[in-house]
Ligand SMILES: O=C(O)c1ccc[n+]([C@@H]2O[C@H](COP(=O)([O-])O)[C@@H](O)[C@H]2O)c1
């Protein structure tokens with residue numbers, strides 16, 4: 001059973017998260033100390049190699065089977081005028097992904113990632129969450145399970161991305177519901193709405209938070225009330241990846257917002273996740289801080305699709321290449337320091 005067929009199964013999985021292999025981490029740390037460089041001189045690259053060793057259960061982690069999955073969903077909240085683009089762009093961009101013409105196609109090719117595109121019920125948008133819960137419990141469980149099914153045991157890493165016009169409003173609502181601070185702290189221009197558009201988004205989210213005030217703040221109920229199908233699918237993939245000990249490379253604001261409700265219930269959920277980048281969407285830096293994640297890159301990107309994580313994959317590849325291929329002091333007959 002790969003999916004989450006009941007709320008209880010989802011909650012049990014979130015409550016029981018496996019830890020990284022400490023022996024493999026120790027072996028990788030030991031190897032780093034023997035490689036021909038001053039201790040610590042590869043900085044964050046050293047930590048990345050040790051992180052992957054722990055989750056892959058091997059002292060020399062690999063990056064041969066790496067997958068990117070882009071989930072797409074449509075949002076009823078677009079009826080409130082929250083995006084600079086029409087909702088029809090979600091399906092049009094899925095067509096572009098399938099033909100290979102989007103940024104994520106180029107960036108996954110450049111990063112050596114297999115790309116999968118998973119549109120979820122695009123002709124059935126979620127409910128407008130400012131007037132009703134976005135999804136029924138069954139719809140939310142289905143989306144979680146669609147995400148979980150994209151993760152296979154033995155993957156070296158998975159990159160998660162999304163496409164969904166209107167989903168920066170859902171992401172901000174997920175963050176506000178999970179971490180508080182009010183809608184304004186999490187709301188930004190998304191695809192590029194102006195200041196009046198941002199104020200409209202904040203108002204929509206405030207109304208939604210008030211409407212759903214009495215609902216449980218559990219990860220499941222927050223995803224169901226103010227999330228979306230592609231967002232729940234990313235959350236399901238993150239949790240399934242953890243069960244299978246597959247490391248996750250996170251993308252931008254919306255991708256990380258899928259993690260927010262899970263982290264509220266169990267903060268350890270972030271342990272197998274690396275933040276690929278910090279997006280230009282203003283809430284992302286705040287969210288990464290709340291999640292305790294330090295982004296690998298900050299390139300002023302705000303595209304989504306998994307694009308920032310795809311670029312960061314090249315950093316991960318560099319870290320693992322140095323770790324696996326460098327000579328030790330003994331092998332190279334280089335004198336060690338004190
Ligand atoms: O990844 C990000 O940080 C990011 C920031 C802003 C916008 N996006 C993308 O833009 C879409 C959401 O923006 P919007 O304005 O329609 O809510 C969705 O398809 C996301 O992939 C993504």
Ligand SMILES: Cc1cc2nc[nH]c2cc1C
Nearest residue numbers: 085089163191303304305
């Ligand atoms: C063109 C376009 C491409 C995207 N990719 C992710 N979100 C997007 C939003 C738009 C509008």
